[in-house]
Amino acid sequence: xxxxxxxxxxxxxxxxxxxxxxxxxxxxxxxxxxxxxxxxxxxxxxxxxxxxxxxxxxxxxxxxxxxxxxxxxxxxxxxxxxxxxxxxxxxxxxxxxxxxxxxxxxxxxxxxxxxxxxxxxxxxxxxxxxxxxxxxxxxxxxxxxxxxxxxxxxxxxxxxxxxxxxxxxxxxxxxxxxxxxxxxxxxxxxxxxxxxxxxxxxxxxxxxxxxxxxxxxxxxxxxxxxxxxxxxxxxxxxxxxxxxxxxxxxxxxxxxxxxxxxxxxxxxxxxxxxxxxxxxxxxxxxxxxxxxxxxxxxxxxxxxxxxxxxxxxxxxxxxxxxxxxxxxxxxxxxxxxxxxxxxxxxxxxxxxxxxxxxxxxxxxxxxxxxxxxxxxxxxxxxxxxxxxxxxxxxxxxxxxxxxxxxxxxxxxxxxxxx
Amino acid sequence: xxxxxxxxxxxxxxxxxxxxxxxxxxxxxxxxxxxxxxxxxxxxxxxxxxxxxxxxxxxxxxxxxxxxxxxxxxxxxxxxxxxxxxxxxxxxxxxxxxxxxxxxxxxxxxxxxxxxxxxxxxxxxxxxxxxxxxxxxxxxxxxxxxxxxxxxxxxxxx
Ligand code: HEM
Ligand code: FES
Numbered sequence: 087x088x089x090x091x092x093x094x095x096x097x098x099x100x101x102x103x104x105x106x107x108x109x110x111x112x113x114x115x116x117x118x119x120x121x122x123x124x125x126x127x128x129x130x131x132x133x134x135x136x137x138x139x140x141x142x143x144x145x146x147x148x149x150x151x152x153x154x155x156x157x158x159x160x161x162x163x164x165x166x167x168x169x170x171x172x173x174x175x176x177x178x179x180x181x182x183x184x185x186x187x188x189x190x191x192x193x194x195x196x197x198x199x200x201x202x203x204x205x206x207x208x209x210x211x212x213x214x215x216x217x218x219x220x221x222x223x224x225x226x227x228x229x230x231x232x233x234x235x236x237x238x239x240x241x242x243x244x245x246x247x248x249x250x251x252x253x254x255x256x257x258x259x260x261x262x263x264x265x266x267x268x269x270x271x272x273x274x275x276x277x278x279x280x281x282x283x284x285x286x287x288x289x290x291x292x293x294x295x296x297x298x299x300x301x302x303x304x305x306x307x308x309x310x311x312x313x314x315x316x317x318x319x320x321x322x323x324x325x326x327x328x329x330x331x332x333x334x335x336x337x338x339x340x341x342x343x344x345x346x347x348x349x350x351x352x353x354x355x356x357x358x359x360x361x362x363x364x365x366x367x368x369x370x371x372x373x374x375x376x377x378x379x380x381x382x383x384x385x386x387x388x389x390x391x392x393x394x395x396x397x398x399x400x401x402x403x404x405x406x407x408x409x410x411x412x413x414x415x416x417x418x419x420x421x422x423x424x425x426x427x428x429x430x431x432x433x434x435x436x437x438x439x440x441x442x443x444x445x446x447x448x449x450x451x452x453x454x455x456x457x458x459x460x461x462x463x464x465x466x467x468x469x470x471x472x473x474x475x476x477x478x479x480x481x482x483x484x485x486x487x488x489x490x491x492x493x494x495x496x497x498x499x500x501x502x503x504x
Numbered sequence: 505x506x507x508x509x510x511x512x513x514x515x516x517x518x519x520x521x522x523x524x525x526x527x528x529x530x531x532x533x534x535x536x537x538x539x540x541x542x543x544x545x546x547x548x549x550x551x552x553x554x555x556x557x558x559x560x561x562x563x564x565x566x567x568x569x570x571x572x573x574x575x576x577x578x579x580x581x582x583x584x585x586x587x588x589x590x591x592x593x594x595x596x597x598x599x600x601x602x603x604x605x606x607x608x609x610x611x612x613x614x615x616x617x618x619x620x621x622x623x624x625x626x627x628x629x630x631x632x633x634x635x636x637x638x639x640x641x642x643x644x645x646x647x648x649x650x651x652x653x654x655x656x657x658x659x660x661x662x
Contacts, residue, residue, distance in 0.1 A: 383611040
């Protein structure tokens with residue numbers, strides 16, 4: 087139906103351009119060569135995607151849609167937000183409690199950040215297992231990896247903006263981790279914080295980065311990413327030894343047109359995902375904790391889930407070893423196309439890479455779970471357990487849970503503060 | 505000495521343009537321009553990096569006075585000393601004070617009266633009354649701050 091309609095429209099447009107004496111068309115044609123543009127767009131839309139492309143290949147687009155949504159909700163939040171240590175918290179509270187649909191806009195932005203990063207992780211995993219990073223798409227991978235960095239940067243800087251207890255202390259610890267890098271650590275720390283401590287100076291810096299630097303970087307990088315994808319097409323599952331498949335080859339092998347076939351698949355996934363987010367927003371709205379108190383660290387400060395595996399790993403190693411080790415793993419992933427030189431793309435034909443990939447994902451998931459459990463008390467199979475910082479459970483009797491490991495509850499009365 | 509127009513000049517054969525030969529004045533000037541632009545760019549980078557570095561902190565008071573009665577025996581109080589949180593404890597051996605910033609990842613430690621120790625809520629770092637690490641991940645002891653008591657006043661630093 088739709089295809090027919092689009093074809094009809096195309097036909098009609100071409101008809102106009104070629105035969106009509108319509109002044110506007112002629113005028114435009116003389117200036118911007120409308121017909122060339124239309125032919126170009128049409129070629130792009132009808133390019134076939136390889137036969138194996140399924141709904142897993144929609145994750146990149148979903149990420150992009152979340153970026154668009156973040157852009158819009160972020161702009162709306164900015165109209166009320168005040169970026170100072172004194173008023174940031176209250177301005178967010180105001181949006182949540184006084185502004186019409188303020189809750190919806192803030193929750194969409196806060197949840198959108200989580201969803202965007204989740205789908206970005208999934209997208210990178212998808213590209214890994216389908217060997218999409220191999221020749222000639224190495225640059226696409228490198229740029230994608232930078233996009234991941236930019237997106238995590240959005241998460242890190244955005245998290246501080248509400249200026250509540252969790253965001254304040256997660257930022258203190260996070261900047262301290264960055265500041266532990268050898269040699270330039272101290273400079274990084276001071277520059278990130280705008281001083282020795284996390285203060286209003288930090289807030290204005292993070293705000294500027296969050297709303298100006300990162301969005302522009304993102305738009306620039308994502309444009310390159312998309313141009314490269316259009317230019318090279320989605321990779322097939324063939325070995326990189328053979329030549330890249332031409333449009334005709336792809337068509338012959340049963341590859342379907344990008345539009346509408348693949349686009350419709352993406353649209354369907356997008357609808358499901360955004361509906362899912364709406365359900366979360368309504369049934370599990372994200373809280374705004376108490377206002378930041380620089381004198382009083384709450385128990386169990388943790389970064390957002392997307393930093394948890396890296397954070398948890400730091401707990402098992404001496405500080406510097408952990409930081410350098412994690413840094414090397416990240417560098418290795420960045421340079422993956424140059425480290426993994428096997429020509430095979432199909433996951434079954436590169437068993438070592440596939441096994442390592444599965445292991446990596448498992449370790450990341452386990453670390454996330456350990457990180458989430460760490461420093462909490464939970465009842466499992468009728469016994470009460472305290473999970474220490476490393477995520478190791480210790481059984482505790484119900485009655486003495488307060489007296490048990492001091493990690494659980496430091497006596498309230500000693501938390502004197504000014 | 506001006507040459508009248510009429511005097512025919514020996515026709516100079518049009519100098520054949522050298523095929524864009526490496527070297528030459530043009531190329532030299534282009535290189536200078538390139539070098540200057542690069543220098544200008546790098547020159548702009550310097551003030552920008554320095555701008556982003558926070559100005560030397562208005563250090564914050566290096567001498568802080570607290571009323572001794574503010575801290576009950578066995579209790580503690582957190583104040584700002586030299587721009588960073590400091591914790592003062594009224595312990596069994598008199599007043600003690602430390603920079604309250606945990607040497608691990610920068611959380612603020614608390615005084616736990618029942619255990620007579622400092623405890624960091626972030627990753628469970630523990631320090632004794634001398635600031636020495638007794639448990640958890642902190643790599644270094646807490647930094648001590650000199651305390652003096654003068655009558656009703658507890659004085660940090662100074
Ligand atoms: C931040 C936002 C990002 C957006 C909006 C984005 C968008 C997209 C889109 C729309 C595609 C088309 C195919 C698909 O969706 O699977 C794609 C493909 C690709 N992406 Fe991303 N991407 C992002 C980040 C990343 C990251 C983090 C990586 C890797 C670390 C990456 C690497 C790639 C590669 C190599 C391809 C080509 C895959 C192939 O040809 O099979 N991208 N991206
Ligand atoms: S910050 Fe104190 S133990 Fe980690």
